[in-house]
Structures are given as C-alpha cells and as structure tokens.
Amino acid sequence: MEITRHFVDVGSRRVHYRRCGAGPVVLMVHQSPRSSTEYEALMRTWGANFTCIAPDTPGFGQSDPLPEADATIDDFSDALVDLLDALGLEKVAAYGFHSGGTILVNTLKRAPQRFTALAIGGYAIWTEEESKAFSESYLPPFQPSGYGEHLTWLWNRILEQTWFFPWFDTRKEARIGVAHADPVRVDAVIREMLDSGDAYRVGYGAVLRAPREVPGPSDETRPVLILAYAADVLYEHIDRLPALPAQWEARKVATPADQQDQHIAHLGAHACPPPAQLGECADEGFLTLTCEGFSGRLHWRGLRDAGKPLAIHAPGSSLELLDTTSACAIDLPGHGLSDDWSGPAPTDLASWMAVLEAAQQALGCSEIVLPPAPLGDPEALFPDLTPDRFGAYLTRAWSIVRAGKMFAPWYEANPANAIDFVPEALDPQTLRIEHRALLRSRAAKAWASACQNV
Numbered sequence: 041m042e043i044t045r046h047f048v049d050v051g052s053r054r055v056h057y058r059r060c061g062a063g064p065v066v067l068m069v070h071q072s073p074r075s076s077t078e079y080e081a082l083m084r085t086w087g088a089n090f091t092c093i094a095p096d097t098p099g100f101g102q103s104d105p106l107p108e109a110d111a112t113i114d115d116f117s118d119a120l121v122d123l124l125d126a127l128g129l130e131k132v133a134a135y136g137f138h139s140g141g142t143i144l145v146n147t148l149k150r151a152p153q154r155f156t157a158l159a160i161g162g163y164a165i166w167t168e169e170e171s172k173a174f175s176e177s178y179l180p181p182f183q184p185s186g187y188g189e190h191l192t193w194l195w196n197r198i199l200e201q202t203w204f205f206p207w208f209d210t211r212k213e214a215r216i217g218v219a220h221a222d223p224v225r226v227d228a229v230i231r232e233m234l235d236s237g238d239a240y241r242v243g244y245g246a247v248l249r250a251p252r253e254v255p256g257p258s259d260e261t262r263p264v265l266i267l268a269y270a271a272d273v274l275y276e277h278i279d280r281l282p283a284l285p286a287q288w289e290a291r292k293v294a295t296p297a298d299q300q301d302q303h304i305a306h307l308g309a310h311a312c313p314p315p316a317q318l319g320e321c322a323d324e325g326f327l328t329l330t331c332e333g334f335s336g337r338l339h340w341r342g343l344r345d346a347g348k349p350l351a352i353h354a355p356g357s358s359l360e361l362l363d364t365t366s367a368c369a370i371d372l373p374g375h376g377l378s379d380d381w382s383g384p385a386p387t388d389l390a391s392w393m394a395v396l397e398a399a400q401q402a403l404g405c406s407e408i409v410l411p412p413a414p415l416g417d418p419e420a421l422f423p424d425l426t427p428d429r430f431g432a433y434l435t436r437a438w439s440i441v442r443a444g445k446m447f448a449p450w451y452e453a454n455p456a457n458a459i460d461f462v463p464e465a466l467d468p469q470t471l472r473i474e475h476r477a478l479l480r481s482r483a484a485k486a487w488a489s490a491c492q493n494v
Contacts, residue, residue: 041084045326045337045377047102048319050119050126056102057095057127059318061087064311067132068094069120069140072244075101075232078137082300089304091314093132095123097143099239101232102377111242113250117147124154127319133311135303137161138274139247141266146250148262157263157310159303162274163290165252165281174248177208179241182233184468188438188475195431198229205273216273223427230427230434234476257283265306266290267299326377327370327402331394333386336379338399342368345404352396354411355488356422358477368403370396374483385486392490411491416449418488425479434479441474442466 043060058076060083068079076094083092098119099105106115120143124132133156136144141160148155166174184190199221201207204214233240255261264287268275281290293299323344326337342348342364351367353359358376359369371378373395374385386392396408414421423440425433444450445465447457464470478484 041087043080043083046318047321047324048123048126049321050122053098053104053106053119054321054324055095055098055104055123055126057093058083059094060084060092061090063090063314064308065129065132065314066090066092066307066311067124067129067134068092069097069134069136069143070094070100071136071138071140072097072247073100073233073236073240074229075235077101077228077232085300086304089308090311093127093129093318097140097243099243100236102235105239105242109242111246113143113146113246114150116143116243116246117150120144120147121151121154128315128317130154131156131312133157133159133307135159135161135307138164139244142247142250142252145254145264148264149253149255152262155262156312157307158265159307160264160266161299161303162268162272163252163266163277163281164274165277166248171248173209174206178206178248179245182236182238182240184237184472184475186466186468186471187442188435191431191434191438194230194233195226195434198233199226199431202226218271221429223429223431226431227427230431231476231479234472234479237472254282254288255285257285259285261285261287263306263310264288265303267293267302269293269296269299271296327399329395329398329402331398333381333383333391334373334379334395335382336373338373338379338395339371339377340368340399340403341370342403344368344402347404347406349407349409350396350400350403350405351409352411355414355418355491356478356481356484357411357474358480360473361477367409368405370399370403372483372487374486375481376477377480380482381486385483387486387489387493389490389493392487413491414449414488416451418485418492420451421449421488422481422485437478438471438475441471441478445471 041060043058045058048055070076070078075096079094083094086092096103108115131154134144141163144158148158197207203219204210205216268278278290278292324341326339328337341359349367351362351369353362359371362369374380400408425437427433440450443453445461447453448459
C-alpha cells in the first residue's frame with residue numbers, strides 16, 4: 041500500500057507528515073526520539089481500514105523544532121492542535137505509542153473537543169526514583185564534535201538501549217528481553233537522531249517531565265484504550281495506573297499483534313471521515329515520477345511554476361545544501377529524501393537527464409543547472425557506507441566529509457591536492473549537515489560516474 045509524504049506550514053514552522061490508506065482518519069503520533077518513519081509498516085496494515093496520518097512531531101524527522109528550548113508537554117500538545125487546524129481536521133481518533141501516547145493524553149486534557157477516541161500503546165507511570173534518574177542521565181547533550189567523536193557515543197547509546205532500560209543503567213536488574221545487535225535496526229534510529237540533533241532533548245525531555253495525570257473515575261472524557269504487550273518495557277506500568285474513568289480501559293496483552301487488533305477495533309468504532317483535502321504547503325513536497333529506470337518519489341523544494349532554474353546538487357549531497365530562494369531543487373534518486381532507482385543506479389548521464397527533464401517539466405522550471413563533475417575516481421570518492429556491527433561507517437563518513445574540505449579529491453591527502461578553505465568550513469555544525477547528506481546518498485557513486493561521462 042502506497043505511503044505519500046507531504047509538508048504543511050503550521051505558523052512559522054514546517055511539519056512533515058505521511059499519509060496512507062482510505063476510510064476514516066486515524067492520527068498516529070510516534071514515540072521519541074523517532075519519527076513517523078517508525079509507523080510505515082503499521083500504516084500499510086492499518087491503511088486497509090483507515091486514512092492514516094502520521095506527522096513528525098516538532099524537532100523530529102523532517103519537522104521544524106519548537107522555538108522554545110524549554111518547551112513543555114503543553115507546548116507539544118498545543119502544537120498538535122495547531123497541526124490539526126493546518127491539516128483541516130476538526131476532530132480525530134488517534135493512536136500513540138509510548139511518548140506519543142503521553143502527548144495525546146495531555147492534548148486530550150487540553151482540547152477534548154478535537155478527539156473522538158485515543159488508543160495508547162504503553163503508558164509510562166514513573167516512580168519518583170525513576171523520574172530522578174531520567175532527569176539526571178537520560179538526555180545528555182548531543183552536539184557534533186570536530187573529529188566525529190559524538191558518533192561513537194551515539195552508536196553505542198542506541199544499540200544498548202535494546203540491552204538495558206534505561207540505556208545508561210547497565211546493572212543486571214536493568215537488562216531487557218529484546219536485546220539485539222542488528223546494524224540495520226540500529227541505523228534506522230541513528231538516522232533519526234542525526235535528523236533531530238540536540239533538539240531531541242527538548243521533545244523527549246518534555247515527555248519525561250510531563251505529569252502523569254489521568255481523569256478521575258467520575259470524570260466525563262473521550263474513550264481511551266491503553267494496552268501493553270508482554271515484551272514492552274512498559275508492560276508492568278499497566279498495574280501502576282490509578283482508577284480510571286468509565287470510558288477508559290487499560291489491560292495487558294500477549295503480543296504486538298494482539299495490541300494492534302484490539303486498537304483497530306477500538307479506533308474503528310470512533311474514527312471520523314477525512315476532509316476533502318488535507319493542508320499542504322506550496323513550496324516543498326514530493327513528486328511522483330515514472331521514467332525508464334525510476335518510478336518513485338522525488339523530494340523537491342522551491343516555488344514551482346515560477347520559471348526558475350532547476351538546481352541539481354553534487355554527488356553525495358542533497359538539496360538542503362543548495363540555495364532555493366532563486367531556484368527550485370530536487371534530491372536526486374538515491375539521494376536525500378528521494379526514493380532509489382528501481383534497479384541498479386545508472387552510470388550514463390542520459391538516464392539521469394531523463395529524470396531531471398521530467399522533474400523540470402513537472403515543476404515548471406526554465407532550465408537545468410548541473411553541478412561541476414567531481415574530481416577523482418568515483419569508486420574511491422564514495423566507498424561502501426553500509427551499516428556495520430560497530431558503527432564504523434558513521435565515523436568513516438565523517439572523516440570523508442572533513443577531508444573533503446582540505447583536499448580534492450579527499451582521498452589524496454598530500455600537498456599537491458590541497459585546496460584553500462576557511463576555518464569556518466570545519467565547523468562541526470556545517471560538517472553535520474554534509475555528513476547526513478553523504479549517509480543518505482545511496483547512488484552517489486553512480487551519479488559521480490554519470491557527471492564524468494559527459
């Protein structure tokens with residue numbers, strides 16, 4: 041089932057969301073520090089019953105952060121209501137997992153008229169001791185360092201969160217039953233942390249500090265179903281919940297499939313039809329193109345149908361490194377947020393140009409502006425960056441970006457290949473964006489070859 045991706049402006053912030061399926065609407069709020077990416081498999085399943093709408097919450101995924109560095113759970117709830125306004129959703133049924141559920145329960149308290157029902161997967165009720173430990177150790181700063189040391193910490197922090205909960209508590213008593221060392225699964229979370237940067241502490245911190253208040257037994261409220269399956273670290277927290285209103289129910293289930301089935305039934309009884317059209321911004325989105333060798337989505341940014349040139353980024357880069365005030369730009373296939381080629385990425389320029397010309401026509405651009413051909417052997421310029429068991433690919437990519445500021449090509453580190461640069465070029469925040477673009481560049485080697493095969 042197809043998942044489409046969109047951007048919408050919410051005040052001065054840009055919010056990214058995914059949509060899938062048909063039928064009544066279910067809003068899906070992800071856990072921290074993840075993004076709506078984590079719901080893709082679930083959306084393809086639930087899309088048979090619902091129109092699933094999954095936004096990236098502020099500061100996560102591709103959504104802008106809130107302006108307040110000390111934002112509270114109320115700020116995140118208000119931002120969610122503002123998003124419903126921007127999308128044109130008067131009221132919705134909603135699902136949230138872990139911190140996504142915390143945001144929803146708090147938003148229900150502040151704006152009950154915007155919801156018909158909630159389904160919550162795992163709801164944390166922290167003890168005083170747990171809250172103290174989280175506030176002191178759970179959210180250390182995540183700032184890029186000059187030589188990429190922050191990436192070694194990140195890899196091990198994300199990996200070991202599947203070994204211990206909380207991740208920093210390595211006592212035997214803190215071991216959990218979902219331990220693994222799968223590089224692909226770890227990498228998926230790593231990339232979302234790289235998207236958030238230090239902003240992860242704002243959203244995650246707001247959830248961890250949030251009061252765990254639920255309505256009293258006699259209060260009138262919307263229907264809420266809280267479930268937790270046996271392997272969930274919040275499974276035992278079901279027993280910590282206080283007496284609930286008559287419209288609320290909380291129970292333990294055996295498996296994730298049990299949780300999904302019961303939540304589908306609950307939401308299906310309360311979901312509302314979708315509006316005729318969801319809100320969407322006019323200067324960023326995703327094109328769906330079908331050309332020889334490529335069929336998928338291209339991420340674009342700029343003002344379309346304005347007769348501006350179409351700027352194309354260099355191999356291993358992305359549109360976020362281009363100026364789109366006077367041009368449109370796209371992420372090429374196999375780069376940035378765009379889909380991959382349908383098969384192996386081509387090395388002939390004609391195949392790439394077919395996609396570029398289709399994008400030019402769709403965006404109403406006047407001309408295509410290609411980047412200079414890169415210097416060096418594409419095989420050496422873009423070595424394999426497949427995730428490995430120890431996260432070495434992360435620091436390898438960082439070293440490539442850093443060396444590329446001083447030598448051309450980067451792998452010829454000698455006086456003859458030295459290039460001029462200013463010290464600001466080595467600013468870790470600058471390197472951070474280029475490092476992320478390189479990690480997203482699955483077809484950089486092929487695009488470099490095509491640029492050289494003119």
